[in-house]
Amino acid sequence: MEKIILWLLPLPPLLAFFVILVLTNKNRALSHGLAIGAAGLSWLGTMIIFVRALGIPQFGKNVIESGFNWLPTGSTWLQIGVLLDPTSAVTLFFVAWTILMIFVYSIGYHNYGQPAGEHDQKGLPPGGAMVTDEHGHAHKVPSVEPMYSRFFAFICLFAFGMYTLVVSNNLLTLFVGWEIMGLCSYLLIGFWYAKPAARDAAVKAFMTTRVGDVFMLLGIAFLYSATGTLSFREIFRPVVLHVLATTVTPFFGLSAAGLIGLLIFIGTVGKSAQFPLHVWLPDAMEGPTPVSAMIHAATMVSAGVYLVVRMFPLITADFNGQTLTPTMSAIAFIGTFTALFAATIAVAQNDIKKVLAYSTISQLGFMIAAVGVGAYVAAVFHLVTHAFFKALLFLGSGSVIHGMQHGALHSGDEADPQDMFNMGGLRRKMPLTFWTFLIGGFALSGFPILTAGFWSKDEILAEAFGNGHWVIFAALATAAFLTAFYTMRQITLTFFGPPRSQAAEHASETPWTMTVPLIVLAVFAVGFGWLGIPEQFPILGGILPNWFHAFVGGTLQTPPTEPLFNFIPLLTSLGVSLIGLFCGWWVYRGVRSPQTDFLQIPLLKNKYYIDEIYNRLLVKPAMWISEQFTYLFLDRTIIDGLLHSVARLALFLGGAFRNYVDKPVINGLIGDGTATVVKVSGFNLRKIQAGRIQYYMIVSITVLVIIAALLYFLHFLLA
């Protein structure tokens, strides 16, 4: 029963994708009804199976798994199947919730129910429609998205990819889901394909993640050749892991497990936008906001972390518990560096979504760093809580932008609706959005005790501290401080103070389809953290059992122990979040324009010039090589030159042949001669071609009988 549900989970969105694409493209209501119905079915299945999984004692040992032979590879089979263990169960839980909420949100975001705009065209965001009310006044109101159904088809396909990835029991189908999501990310970032920025961002995202995917595929191939299987539970058997950990490879002295882990981790670097492949994620904000929330905050980028979490036993195969292995060091370094690096960029961004994008990169860095120091449960915990509050924040920012656009259309203000310096005072205009955004922001900053972000981030810090990684701890604490700072900066600029533009003046609250998901996600952003309060936490510890740790920790062969409680990390995380929040409010309470913002440092504002460096180092040389070297030198000079001389030679030889061989010998003797022979024989043989089917059959069967008889007798005569 559970197995059947598990198999069926990804299917409804896929079916909805095809049906919307093929049948209901014209009908908006039917399209979103189908999409949400499909997401709802998958959600329902997830909830059923999640509740059932909770009832299984020792679930980490008694997982739900089902598989079958799929592709014959010589003497063995490539198996595919589905698997539900604690880690994938909690992942499935948040994936189902966020996907369903974002589907619902998309209805409102794409202005369902509004008239179509007069000047709207496919590939561009809707530009508003003029309507005349009963008093005869003409208003400009938001208009419905021209490619409404297509959007729902794409996100359905995306949901299929995500569900496939999470329920997979092997790297192969996981990779399939991974790539489907990559495709959807490309399609949805470039959803408004007539905008050059969106188009370029889509290509950039696709190309950048492809770099990671190639390495990941290499890793998978290596793993398959080394173990002969891609199923997680096969690979994670202690025997296999031991063999992998003791095999030495010629690369940097890494063990096979380490090398495979590193290669697969590079896939994560691409997908989860870690330094140095992080450049695509900020640009990806060109897509519609639900896409940013779903793909680029809650699910797809989390999939990268999910992958390293999945491969955790492999990565830590040769980990002795004290010194980090080279692979783990690399992972921890990249994660920590990205967390700090992205946080510094985020403080200088003015675009409301860009801030969140860098914040996402930074938070993913936290998780990666947690995996790097061996803090399995902390990474999963932060993965789940982050998905909830970051989806909430993105949806909130979408709601803000939507409200701003409404105000802009109403007042005719041309101001950029995404620039925070054009906002201000939205607290009163959009109270629901404000409160939920505040909850999300506090969760992101790790506001103590109440919010989920506090518990998960605190656990990461405690693990880093407890395992003695001082540098990582310090860097992550700094990043956490910056996080709180820029979050409060964002909230202050957006919601407090007086309105700084006409658009902000006339902004209005968004429809219920957008606010209800906000409220639901806000509940999770607060409440989910209480499931993972450490046992030894003063006062609160022990009131609620640390359910999350016990449940998720059971996935591993040897369940991890909680780190020893220590006041230093606790005070640190308390301090950085409160001080950061306070500073953010203090500094920006009076800032009115970018000129008075002292943090508009060019270095940070321009994201450390990484895009420019890549452009100079990679794109330009590649263009130069293709233009100067390949085209002008290789193609035109050498290859064409060769071809031309060959052509000249051939021309000469051809002339010679024609005059001395072709005309007399071939034409005269062979050509005409053959024709004559064919003609004569054809004339004589055409009587056989009666055109009567039975005649042919009689002849062929007669011949068959004769041949059979001959063979039979020859066989016996010779034998």
Place this chain on the structure above:
Amino acid sequence: MTPDQIIFLISAVLILVSALMVVITHNLVHAALWLVAALFGVAVLFAILNASFLAVVQVVVYIGAIAVLFVFAVMLTRKELRDRGTQTRANWWIPALLGVLILAGLAYLILGQPDVSRTAPAIPAGVDTLRALGTALVSPDGYALPFEAASVLLLAALVGAVYVAVGRKS
């Protein structure tokens, strides 16, 4: 002579006589009806062979569907029903000779095989052949793929037949 053998011989005679009538009778509708008789005999053989499902399907598919289709086709091409003398080709003796030759060859080969007059083993106790057949048809380890391919073939034939037979509307 056991009852089995008697029933077998009766149906064998029915099959062969009907089959002969199918190929030599002048009236096409009679030929189609004789075909029904021959196929019915084959269904009886299936029943003797403990293949009850096939026996019934033989009646449903062949007699119910194919034979009806034949009769329809014969009637739709009604002009050909007028007896134009013989329905057999002038050189019918060549096919007849071929048939006899092949029959002789086959019989020679069959009777020359070792153990060809064996009798059937008992069906193992507890084996429900119908259930086993159903499982074999749909289980991936069995014949699910050929089964699906056959269904696709039927669909293609259906579409093709409709397309070909309906003709262009001017």
Place this chain on the structure above:
Amino acid sequence: MNFWNDPINFIADWLRGLLTSRGMTTGLSTVILFFIGIVVLIIFAMMLDIFLVWVERKVVARFQDRLGPNRIGPFGLIQPFADIIKLVIKEDITPAGADKLVYNMAPVLAMASVILLWAILPLASKIYGVDLNVAVLYLVAAGALGTLSIIMAGWSSNNKYALLGAFRMVANMISYEVPMVVTLLIPTILANTMSVKGITDAQHSVWFVILSPLGMMIFLISAIAELGRAPFDLNEAESEIVAGFHIEYTGMKFGLFYAGELLHAFTFGGFVAMLYFGGYGVFGLEKFLPFLQAPLVSALIFLAKAMVGYWVIMWVKYSMPRIRIDHLLAFNWKFLTPLSLVVLCVTAIASKLLSGSPTWLVAMVMFLANVVIAWLTIEILRGVGRRQRKVEEHLTSPSSPLVRHGSE
């Protein structure tokens, strides 16, 4: 073993003892016993058939506000015998242009296709012909023979009305075979067997009509179409093609067709009872009242249920007008077949998902699923109807170009 508990085997054993005591081999006596059984079954069916003629005439009379046969015998019960005598002494005509052999074989085959069905009809848990493991398919196979007999009759009569009637009938039967087979699969899925006895026994606790009311209705409709009775009686639409495929038949040959149709209708009433209404069972009451398990009593119960089914078929026949041939085929292909496939899919999925659940839950879920399907179907039909009406209104409204053109 005694007569009350197992009458058939009781008599069979007695006869076998009688035969073998005269020095006959067991094998031969078994063959003879089988023949006797077959003959007895056929005689029983034919006697029932004679009774059915009376029932049919009585019921149609009441539907048409008449008295019906009431002269010969009490309540006119002897009337059918008078009918038989009349049919037998009529002139037996074989038309000059007819194909004699085929023409004379057709009525026999028509009757045989019905009698064949009786072989698998389980009158009681111990009274039945055979318990085939492919009985449900056998039902369809026998129907195929009926189709064949009609083609033979229509073609061999050398009459264009007969041929037209045969064509219509065959188109009808082949089309409605599809939903019928599909709805036959529903009890098969629910009972996990194709054996009619297995299906009957599976309905001990709950009749399949509760689990799949839609399946029952579709089966009943396609069974009526399969019988060629009103409203699907295009094969003998007297206003168009006189009497259809049996136009040339007289006397007892016509009688065979007529009796075959009546018995066929009753048999299908029996199959409805067997497949969906628990066969010879009575709501599981037989567990508490053992005498209901007695074969003769349960046979009576079964016949009563079959009679109810037969009565419903008659009810439909005498209160519905005949429908047009294109409507008949469209109704099947565009409505009944898709609906039956949906019901089958839902039943299959639901019974798979609910396997192992308590019976009341299964019954409730299945029933609700059927209600939902029915509701959706009605909604869709309403939408389609509205659209059609709109088109028609548009075509007939004064502003329509067609109407204006026509009025000028």
Place this chain on the structure above:
Amino acid sequence: MSIPLSWYLILAAALFCIGLFGVLSRKNAIAILLGIELMLNAVNINLVAFWRYLDPSRMAGQVFAIIVFATAAAEVAVGLALIISVYRRRSTILADEIDLMKW
């Protein structure tokens, strides 16, 4: 089951040859199809007989027979459609007269 396997095989061979004779000798295209049906049934008899006599626990023979049923149904449907189409264009279904492919 006291019937020797050879009986079935000989019967099937005879049926096959009769069908072959029909295919080769009949003028009418529909009659040719009838012959093909006889041949297919001969094959089926063999398949089922081998299933029953060699290994009744493996269902290969019956499954093949079912596939032959499906193929036969498809073949008849397409074949008859072709014949009707040909008849409509050339108003003949005599195989000898359908000879556009000759020289």
